[in-house]
Amino acid sequence: MLHPGRGGVRRGPGDHQGHGRGRADEDRPRGLRQLGAEQRDADQRGAEQQRPAKPNRRHHRPGPREANTFPKGTHMTEQTTKTDERDYDEYRVVQDLGGWKRTHSCSQLTAANVGEEVTIMGWVQFRRDHGGLIFIDLRDREGLTQTVFSPEVAPEAHERAHAIRIEYVVALRGIVKPRPEGMTNTSMHTGEIEVYVTEWKLLNTSDTPPFPIEDRVDAAEMLRLKYRYLDLRRPRLARNFILRNKAAQSVRRYLDSLGFLEIETPVLTKSTPEGARDFLVPSRVNQGMFYALPQSPQIFKQLLMVGGLDRYFQIVKCFRDEDLRADRQPEFTQIDIEMSFPDEEQIMGMAEGLVRTLFAETIGVALPAAFQRMSYKQAMDEYGVDKPDVRFGLKLVDVKDIFVGGGFKVFAGAPMLKAIRVPGGLELSRKEIDDYTEFAKIYGAQGLAWIKVKEDGEWQSPIVKFFSEDEKAKLAERLGMVPGDIVFFQAAPADVTNASLGNLRLKLGERFGLIDEKAYAPLWVTDFPLLEYDPEDKRWVAKHHPFTSPQPGQMDTIASDPGGALARAYDLVLNGNEIGGGSIRIHTPGAQKAMFSALGIGEQEAEEKFGFLIEALKFGAPPHGGIAFGLDRIIMLLTGSKSIRDVIAFPKTQKAACQMTEAPNVVDNRQLRELGIRLREKVAEAAPEETKNEA
RNA sequence: GGAGCGGUAGUUAAGUUGGUUAUAACGCCGGCCUGUCACGUCGGAGGGCGCGAGUUCAAGUCUCGUCCGCUCCGCCA
Numbered sequence: 001m002l003h004p005g006r007g008g009v010r011r012g013p014g015d016h017q018g019h020g021r022g023r024a025d026e027d028r029p030r031g032l033r034q035l036g037a038e039q040r041d042a043d044q045r046g047a048e049q050q051r052p053a054k055p056n057r058r059h060h061r062p063g064p065r066e067a068n069t070f071p072k073g074t075h076m077t078e079q080t081t082k083t084d085e086r087d088y089d090e091y092r093v094v095q096d097l098g099g100w101k102r103t104h105s106c107s108q109l110t111a112a113n114v115g116e117e118v119t120i121m122g123w124v125q126f127r128r129d130h131g132g133l134i135f136i137d138l139r140d141r142e143g144l145t146q147t148v149f150s151p152e153v154a155p156e157a158h159e160r161a162h163a164i165r166i167e168y169v170v171a172l173r174g175i176v177k178p179r180p181e182g183m184t185n186t187s188m189h190t191g192e193i194e195v196y197v198t199e200w201k202l203l204n205t206s207d208t209p210p211f212p213i214e215d216r217v218d219a220a221e222m223l224r225l226k227y228r229y230l231d232l233r234r235p236r237l238a239r240n241f242i243l244r245n246k247a248a249q250s251v252r253r254y255l256d257s258l259g260f261l262e263i264e265t266p267v268l269t270k271s272t273p274e275g276a277r278d279f280l281v282p283s284r285v286n287q288g289m290f291y292a293l294p295q296s297p298q299i300f301k302q303l304l305m306v307g308g309l310d311r312y313f314q315i316v317k318c319f320r321d322e323d324l325r326a327d328r329q330p331e332f333t334q335i336d337i338e339m340s341f342p343d344e345e346q347i348m349g350m351a352e353g354l355v356r357t358l359f360a361e362t363i364g365v366a367l368p369a370a371f372q373r374m375s376y377k378q379a380m381d382e383y384g385v386d387k388p389d390v391r392f393g394l395k396l397v398d399v400k401d402i403f404v405g406g407g408f409k410v411f412a413g414a415p416m417l418k419a420i421r422v423p424g425g426l427e428l429s430r431k432e433i434d435d436y437t438e439f440a441k442i443y444g445a446q447g448l449a450w451i452k453v454k455e456d457g458e459w460q461s462p463i464v465k466f467f468s469e470d471e472k473a474k475l476a477e478r479l480g481m482v483p484g485d486i487v488f489f490q491a492a493p494a495d496v497t498n499a500s501l502g503n504l505r506l507k508l509g510e511r512f513g514l515i516d517e518k519a520y521a522p523l524w525v526t527d528f529p530l531l532e533y534d535p536e537d538k539r540w541v542a543k544h545h546p547f548t549s550p551q552p553g554q555m556d557t558i559a560s561d562p563g564g565a566l567a568r569a570y571d572l573v574l575n576g577n578e579i580g581g582g583s584i585r586i587h588t589p590g591a592q593k594a595m596f597s598a599l600g601i602g603e604q605e606a607e608e609k610f611g612f613l614i615e616a617l618k619f620g621a622p623p624h625g626g627i628a629f630g631l632d633r634i635i636m637l638l639t640g641s642k643s644i645r646d647v648i649a650f651p652k653t654q655k656a657a658c659q660m661t662e663a664p665n666v667v668d669n670r671q672l673r674e675l676g677i678r679l680r681e682k683v684a685e686a687a688p689e690e691t692k693n694e695a
Numbered sequence: 696g697g698a699g700c701g702g703u704a705g706u707u708a709a710g711u712u713g714g715u716u717a718u719a720a721c722g723c724c725g726g727c728c729u730g731u732c733a734c735g736u737c738g739g740a741g742g743g744c745g746c747g748a749g750u751u752c753a754a755g756u757c758u759c760g761u762c763c764g765c766u767c768c769g770c771c772a
Contacts, residue, residue, distance in 0.1 A: 126733075129731095130729055130731065131728040132728070133731075146732065179730090191732090211705085211707090212733095219707080277771090296772095323769085442698080444768085532772095541772065657763095
């Protein structure tokens with residue numbers, strides 16, 4: 001893996017000189033090299049010691065270097081044109097700040113500053129060297145400023161500026177001047193002015209970056225992640241983190257104003273058996289024992305309520321050892337909130353205020369005064385998913401009853417049969433329909449039935465020949481079918497029907513341009529089932545978590561009808577994304593025990609795993625409840641990012657690895673021995689000898 | 696655990712039914728240039744196609760394996 005250096009000489013650690021751009025010094029006996037040459041030679045020796053010479057094919061450069069291996073004079077006449085080449089390394093001596101202070105950021109200067117002497121510092125974005133005038137666009141996280149080096153204004157500064165390259169770090173001092181008539185750049189915030197540099201300091205050089213530091217460049221994500229610190233310099237990412245900070249501060253201000261206390265909870269905590277896989281941390285002091293990283297601070301925030309602290313919040317890292325997605329990372333950030341003596345309305349009202357404030361203060365969007373609400377049942381019935389995107393229609397319609405006992409076995413015998421009518425869908429090509437069929441199969445569907453209603457009203461479909469006239473009539477009426485439509489059907493088990501049609505609906509919404517990209521449609525989904533059946537474990541598990549309170553009276557029927565019990569839980573959905581969820585919690589030991597029992601967790605097991613919680617509930621736990629928001633997902637929505645990685649400073653790849661640090665990695669056997677851990681043979685092969693760990 | 700897509704100069708990509716010396720643009724290095732702003736212009740260097748086998752007279756192109764990245768299903772109380 002070669003570094004994209006500019007010259008033939010590799011730089012070692014601590015070498016700030018930036019030599020190695022051109023050929024080695026001895027190739028060019030010119031006056032330029034007097035300054036700082038000694039220093040450089042010393043550095044070079046140091047660098048070579050630390051980094052043994054490696055054949056570097058890339059930087060092989062024929063020319064004077066080879067010429068010099070000939071006896072002096074033999075070929076020199078032929079080389080004379082080449083010896084005019086210059087080496088700017090003498091100017092690439094890194095300087096101290098020497099007391100210089102920044103007066104402005106790179107986005108600040110406007111016509112109002114004309115005539116001022118300013119000092120700006122940052123990275124070189126572009127260099128336009130005209131031989132005479134040199135233009136440098138200087139970048140910091142805020143923006144760009146054009147600077148001018150003129151031989152008439154400052155000859156020394158101008159001469160040295162020939163050495164400046166992209167991503168060099170410089171401090172520029174100069175006078176703000178209006179740009180000449182007709183030379184303003186309207187696409188730049190600072191486009192009315194330019195800074196005439198009078199003196200400047202080179203604060204650091206830079207190797208050529210592996211990819212350009214510009215938004216318009218589409219570098220491979222692997223590369224961006226390996227050089228994440230360079231990726232972060234790009235305006236798009238910088239903007240994301242500036243906004244993320246704004247959002248976090250907005251949350252703090254809002255919750256603080258309502259009396260919520262920001263309290264930290266442990267990161268080294270106890271494994272919880274329910275839910276996602278835990279990340280485990282071995283204990284050295286207690287060999288053979290493990291901490292777990294929190295999947296959420298759920299139990300701690302409840303205990304803070306038992307502790308009488310009344311209102312808590314935390315912007316907190318949570319960890320789940322599950323597979324990654326475009327919107328899922330193994331460590332992510334939650335806005336975690338809990339309050340005492342609330343009902344659902346209070347929490348939802350507080351949460352709406354929070355989200356409304358957040359959107360107003362970050363992107364200036366006014367969300368509706370009251371968010372739309374929908375029961376879980378309605379969401380599943382009409383949208384097939386528990387996080388509907390309500391920016392558009394195309395609702396799912398249950399048509400099972402029409403075909404019960406009918407002649408078309410696929411429909412008549414289906415556990416669930418739903419249809420989705422798409423106005424204008426007549427234009428879909430065979431290929432598109434086939435693609436949608438493949439799409440449906442991802443969710444376990446066997447196929448995808450369809451009917452096109454042609455302009456003359458005739459139905460075109462591979463399946464209508466199996467329908468009776470009565471079925472056709474009822475179907476047309478139920479769906480309101482008109483010419484130009486296509487109707488898709490899914491006949492399958494409930495989960496497959498809902499998932500395939502629910503997700504197809506989203507694709508169709510996009511295909512037919514039904515989604516207003518600028519709209520924000522928040523939606524509360526309420527009345528979730530308390531439990532859901534896990535066919536793998538063959539038992540009922542908590543849909544939300546086992547501390548969620550059932551709705552009044554639901555506990556009584558839980559044994560007879562576990563699937564029918566409803567929870568005091570609510571999710572906040574925005575444009576089809578789940579951005580938050582919470583519940584009123586169980587706050588009496590009796591109810592909590594009953595819940596564990598319903599989940600098939602025995603008294604002894606409950607005692608071992610959650611004994612401290614049950615005990616706490618015995619000591620006057622107040623009624624309490626809360627909510628948690630996925631901060632990363634909210635920032636994704638606010639910034640329009642397609643990937644959660646674009647809103648996390650140092651994210652992990654799909655294999656949960658960090659391209660930059662190469663975490664996770666093997667550790668010394670010594671470290672393992674201290675922890676009382678021995679790796680199984682197969683794994684141990686990859687582990688290093690204990691003495692060999694690279695620094 | 697599974698499905699799909701991808702890996703070719705520093706980067707982004709092209710590369711035909713396997714066939715001379717693997718293309719281009721940008722970037723890089725150097726020359727020239729006093730009004731550019733993704734400056735221009737002239738010249739130059741730079742890769743053997745993720746890695747490993749195999750088929751073949753011949754492999755970037757075909758086969759198998761493997762590694763890495765992305766999207767998705769499962770999973771994510």
